[in-house]
Amino acid sequence: MPEKGSPVLDVRNLKTVFKTRGGEVHAVNDVSFSLAPGELLGVVGESGSGKSVTMMSLLGLLPMPPAEIRHGEVLFDGKDLLKTDAETLRAIRGGKIGFIFQDPMTSLNPVFTVGFQIMEPLREHMGMDRRQARARAAELLDLVGIPGAAGRLDDYPHQFSGGMRQRVMIAIALACDPRVLIADEPTTALDVTIQAQIIELMKELLAKLGMAVIWITHDLGVIAGIADRVVVMYGGQVVEHAPVKELFRNPRHPYTQALLRTVPSVRGERVHRLTVIEGQPPLLGQQPTSCPFRDRCAQAFEPCARANPARFDVGAGHDVACFLAQPAEAAHA
Amino acid sequence: MRDLAPRPLVQVRDLKMHFPIYSGLLRRHSGNVKAVDGVSFDIIEGETLGLVGESGCGKSTCGRAILRLYDITGGSITIDGAEIGTLSQHSLRPLRPRMQMVFQDPQASLNPRMTVQSIIQEPLDEHTTMSTAEKREKVFELMDAVGLNRRFASRYPHAFSGGQRQRIGIARALALNPRFIVCDEPIAALDVSIQAQVVNLLEDLQEQFGLTYLFISHDLSMVRHIATRVAVMYLGKVVELAPREPIYAEPLHPYTQALLSAVPEPDPSLDARDERIILQGDVPSPANPPKGCNFCTRCPKVMEICKQTEPDFIELMPGRFVACHLYTKTNETAGATAAHEVKEHQQGE
Numbered sequence: 001m002p003e004k005g006s007p008v009l010d011v012r013n014l015k016t017v018f019k020t021r022g023g024e025v026h027a028v029n030d031v032s033f034s035l036a037p038g039e040l041l042g043v044v045g046e047s048g049s050g051k052s053v054t055m056m057s058l059l060g061l062l063p064m065p066p067a068e069i070r071h072g073e074v075l076f077d078g079k080d081l082l083k084t085d086a087e088t089l090r091a092i093r094g095g096k097i098g099f100i101f102q103d104p105m106t107s108l109n110p111v112f113t114v115g116f117q118i119m120e121p122l123r124e125h126m127g128m129d130r131r132q133a134r135a136r137a138a139e140l141l142d143l144v145g146i147p148g149a150a151g152r153l154d155d156y157p158h159q160f161s162g163g164m165r166q167r168v169m170i171a172i173a174l175a176c177d178p179r180v181l182i183a184d185e186p187t188t189a190l191d192v193t194i195q196a197q198i199i200e201l202m203k204e205l206l207a208k209l210g211m212a213v214i215w216i217t218h219d220l221g222v223i224a225g226i227a228d229r230v231v232v233m234y235g236g237q238v239v240e241h242a243p244v245k246e247l248f249r250n251p252r253h254p255y256t257q258a259l260l261r262t263v264p265s266v267r268g269e270r271v272h273r274l275t276v277i278e279g280q281p282p283l284l285g286q287q288p289t290s291c292p293f294r295d296r297c298a299q300a301f302e303p304c305a306r307a308n309p310a311r312f313d314v315g316a317g318h319d320v321a322c323f324l325a326q327p328a329e330a331a332h333a
Numbered sequence: 334m335r336d337l338a339p340r341p342l343v344q345v346r347d348l349k350m351h352f353p354i355y356s357g358l359l360r361r362h363s364g365n366v367k368a369v370d371g372v373s374f375d376i377i378e379g380e381t382l383g384l385v386g387e388s389g390c391g392k393s394t395c396g397r398a399i400l401r402l403y404d405i406t407g408g409s410i411t412i413d414g415a416e417i418g419t420l421s422q423h424s425l426r427p428l429r430p431r432m433q434m435v436f437q438d439p440q441a442s443l444n445p446r447m448t449v450q451s452i453i454q455e456p457l458d459e460h461t462t463m464s465t466a467e468k469r470e471k472v473f474e475l476m477d478a479v480g481l482n483r484r485f486a487s488r489y490p491h492a493f494s495g496g497q498r499q500r501i502g503i504a505r506a507l508a509l510n511p512r513f514i515v516c517d518e519p520i521a522a523l524d525v526s527i528q529a530q531v532v533n534l535l536e537d538l539q540e541q542f543g544l545t546y547l548f549i550s551h552d553l554s555m556v557r558h559i560a561t562r563v564a565v566m567y568l569g570k571v572v573e574l575a576p577r578e579p580i581y582a583e584p585l586h587p588y589t590q591a592l593l594s595a596v597p598e599p600d601p602s603l604d605a606r607d608e609r610i611i612l613q614g615d616v617p618s619p620a621n622p623p624k625g626c627n628f629c630t631r632c633p634k635v636m637e638i639c640k641q642t643e644p645d646f647i648e649l650m651p652g653r654f655v656a657c658h659l660y661t662k663t664n665e666t667a668g669a670t671a672a673h674e675v676k677e678h679q680q681g682e
Contacts, residue, residue, distance in 0.1 A: 046524040161615045162388075191387035191551065193612045196595035200611055218525060221597030248600065262529045264558040266581060266596045273536075274529040274558060280494050281524075 007034035007075075008212050009058075009180050014072035016050075016057045019065055026284045027053045029236040030072075032311075035180065040206065040213045042227030042244065044220060044259075048281055050236035051216045055182050059097065060089050076180070095125035098173035098211075102185035104165035108157040114141075114168050115153030121175045140171040145201055163194035167201070174205070181213045187222060199226055220263060224248055229317070232256050235282045235292030238311065242318035252320040254297045291322070299324060341375035342513055342545045343399065348372045348408035348418075350391075350398045354620060366620045368394040370569035371408070373646065376513070381539065381546040383560030383577075385553055385592075389616055391569040393437075396515040396549045400432050401425055412513060430460050430509035437518035439498035443490040449476075449501055450486040456508040475504040478541070479534060496527035500534065507538065515547045520555060532559055553596050557581050562652075565589045568627040569619055571646065574654040585655045587634045626658065634659060 016028040028050045035041050045051045056062045058074050058081060074081040076097070081089065093099070101107040109117060118140055119133040128136065134153065141149035144167040157165055166186060173181055186202075187195040203226065206213060217223060223230055223244065230247045232240040232255070240253040251257045261275040279296040282288075291297070291304040303309075303323045311319040312326050349372075351365040368391040376382045386392045398405050401417055410418040412432055417425060433456075436442035443452055453472045457463055463471065473483050479500040490498055499519060506514055516535065520528040532555060538544060550556050556563060557577060564574040565588065573586040584590045594610040612631050617623055623630050629639040638658050646656040 046526060163615060192553070192595040193387060193591060194615070195597075196609065196611050197613075199597075200609075219597060220525075220599040224599050225597050259525060260599060262526055263599055264554045265598065265600055266554045266557055266593055267598060268600055270557060274533055276529045276533055277526040278530075280496075281526075 006036075008037050008077075009035040009214075010073075010075040011054075011058065012073040012075070014054060014057060014074065015070040016053055016062070017068050017070055019068060023285060026287055027236050028057060029288060031233075031236075031238055033231050033238065033241065035212045035214060037179075037212055038206075038210050039228045040215055040226060042223035042230040043214060043216045043233060044218065044223055044230060045233035046218055046281060048284075049233040051233050052184055053236075054233075055184060055214065055216060059093050059099070059182075060086070061093075091125065094121045095176045096179050098176070098178035098181045100166075100169050100173045100181065100183040100186045103189050104162060104169050105157070105189075107169060108165060110157055113154050113156055114160070115155075118153075118168070118172050118175055121172060125176045136175070137171075140175060141168070143174070143205070144168070144171045145197075146171075162190055163197060166190060166194075166198055170198075170201070170205070174209070177209070178211055181211050182216075183213060184216045185218070186215070188217065188219070195222070202226070220260065232259075235288065236284055237288070237292060237308075237321060239293065239321045240319070241311070243316070246316050246318050250318070252314060252318065252325050253293075253322050254299050254324070255293045258298075339377040339380075342378040342413055343376040343547070344409075344411040345375070345399060346373050346409045346411075348395065348398060348410065349406040350394050350403055351406040364620055366618075367569050367622060368619055369398055370619075370622075372566075372569075372571050373408075374564055374571060374574055376545055376547060377561075378512075378545055379539075379543060380561035381548050381559055383556035383563040384547060384549045384566060385551060385556050385563060386566035387551060387592075387616065389619065390566045391619065392549045392551075392566050393517050395566065396434075396517050396547055399547065400434055400515055402434075430456070431511055432513045432515070433506035433509065433511040435499075435502050435506050435514060435516045435519045438522050439495060439502050440490075440522070442502055443498060445490055448487050448489055449481070449493075452490070452501060453504045453508055456505060460509055471508070472504075475507055478507065478538065479504045494527075495523050496530055499523065499531050503531075503534065503538070507542070510542070511544070513545045513547070515549070517549045518551070519548075520552070521550070528555065535559065553593060565592065568616060568622055570627055570656065571654075572628065572656050576652055579653060585649065585653070585660065586628075586657050587632050587659070588628050591633070626656075 011034065012032050014028055014031045018025040018027055031054050033041065043051045057069055069082060072082060115134065115137050118137040122128045122133040122136055137153055138150040141152060146152060146164060146167055160168060187198050190198060199222065215227060227244045229243050231238050232253065234255050240256050251260055258275065258277045262277060264271065264274060277296055282292045288308045290307065291309055294300045294304045309321045309323050311321045313319045314325050348369055350369040351367050353362050354364045354366060355361065356363045372395055384392045384395065397403055399410055405418055408418060409416060415428060417428060450472055453475055454468050457468045457471060472486065476483050476486065481497065481500050481504065490501065493501065520531050523531060536559065539546060548556065548559055560577050562574065562576050563580050564571045565586065567588050573580065573584065573589045580589065581593065584593055591610040591612045610633060614631050617630055625641050626639040626644050629635050632639065636658060644656045644658045644661055646654055647661065648654050649660050
């Protein structure tokens with residue numbers, strides 16, 4: 001175990017580019033964040049903001065080419081994952097780092113039983129024999145709240161409902177006691193009442209197992225209820241990063257502010273008209289030389305066109321990539 | 334807003350849409366999926382009725398059945414005084430311009446080989462005798478109305494973003510000056526920042542053209558924003574129907590209560606709810622719904638009677654309908670307790 005305070009996963013200046021026939025797409029631009037042991041880091045962004053590509057880059061899951069990781073470091077267990085060989089990476093994936101994907105229907109193999117799919121990482125990474133793996137698989141299914149777990153090992157994915165399939169995915173991700181769990185939109189394909197079940201389950205499991213989690217989502221409500229810290233992504237960059245309460249009470253980036261206003265609530269005051277973020281997200285066709293949110297920002301001013309803002313520290317563990325938050329002395333320098 | 338006696342534009346009575354299941358070697362008819370099973374409601378002229386529920390509850394089937402995209406199994410549908418439930422598709426055709434639909438997935442509902450001009454113009458080709466020049470002018474007007482640049486009329490759908498494609502779908506729905514539009518999850522496929530643009534557009538168009546909407550969605554917060562009244566569906570039936578404010582402030586049906594409680598709240602100052610209702614289990618199959626109340630297998634307040642008798646859909650207070658034994662007369666004491674609980678809950682907030 002790393003000592004308290006030192007991160008289990010540290011991502012520094014990650015940059016991923018896709019080479020396409022239409023030119024390069026700068027999907028992830030100098031993304032940095034760290035993950036402390038036992039914490040839940042929420043990553044929020046719209047489609048195309050680079051949140052999924054970031055996570056796939058970490059684990060070497062992107063097909064290369066067309067993808068290319070230009071630079072950056074991903075430190076896990078004192079090793080840079082971007083520099084490790086494929087064989088070692090393979091041992092880490094599904095072992096020390098678990099992954100839950102968005103759509104439980106397409107990420108489970110329809111022609112293998114659920115039991116086989118949970119046993120696969122156990123036999124691959126933990127060296128268990130068939131009997132041990134089967135017993136552990138039944139335990140895991142029970143852990144994620146599937147009734148009659150042992151009796152369902154020989155069922156196929158289509159015999160489970162959407163919520164149950166997502167529980168199976170969670171069981172697979174947890175199979176080898178991962179230190180880090182990356183959950184990519186784990187509840188997006190589910191209905192709200194089922195989503196509530198899965199969130200409750202994840203909270204219980206976190207308290208019980210104490211792993212660190214990166215939870216990717218576009219739903220600010222889900223993040224508010226579950227995360228410790230939040231990273232907001234826009235146009236392939238981290239635009240804001242703060243502890244969850246600080247972010248929702250005191251959002252500093254105009255994009256975060258607009259995003260919070262544009263989502264209506266089921267409980268608060270009902271607004272007469274929804275706030276709109278005009279325009280479209282950026283196309284990322286080239287290396288950004290100005291703020292990516294500039295065209296849609298109501299508060300854009302002259303420096304925004306000149307340079308892409310760095311992440312300025314505004315205290316309370318909160319940093320913002322916006323010139324409005326730039327400390328006064330730095331602005332004159 | 335509605336000073337005159339409210340006039341229902343659409344009346345749905347006991348609508349049933351069952352899909353047959355064929356099984357076995359001989360493909361024998363072995364059962365029915367009761368996607369919509371006895372739904373009744375009115376949609377008042379100029380209002381937006383929100384129809385909410387989880388996937389598989391039959392809300393989309395209900396919307397499509399009302400427009401007779403299916404041949405319905407039973408019940409009646411009256412739109413603007415005309416009974417269309419039993420009409421043949423042929424005699425329905427002249428009535429089609431009055432009722433239109435906006436679909437969920439703008440990618441799938443626009444023909445990729447047609448230009449925007451020809452997509453929006455197609456209903457005009459089919460139903461009007463306008464000249465080519467008139468049609469062209471009308472298409473431009475529609476593009477202006479939905480906020481699309483006229484210069485893009487000769488482009489193909491792939492050149493547009495998701496939000497813009499949905500605007501094309503809306504322009505097509507508006508082409509024949511309909512009075513009633515079924516919006517089937519029109520924003521579900523869009524990003525958060527784009528959803529608000531489309532919802533504001535739908536509201537503007539409603540005001541401008543006096544439209545009546547059936548807004549089908551699983552997004553309870555967006556429905557709260559756009560709907561005048563809200564109907565909640567569960568497993569093929571409407572379990573609760575009420576004006577927007579009371580249903581969100583004080584939901585009566587245990588399913589509505591659970592559904593609202595499950596919505597994650599992005600405002601930390603509002604998230605001080607003491608208990609969240611987490612429903613156990615999954616929605617039963619609509620091919621084999623439970624005996625009695627459809628919700629009895631998951632209901633936290635289930636009683637003996639719920640497993641035996643199906644509750645009636647009753648008007649508990651003016652404008653507030655609910656189908657639950659907690660509120661039926663035969664169960665007076667239980668109903669009183671539940672009403673009391675609701676009051677207490679409200680005061681607690």
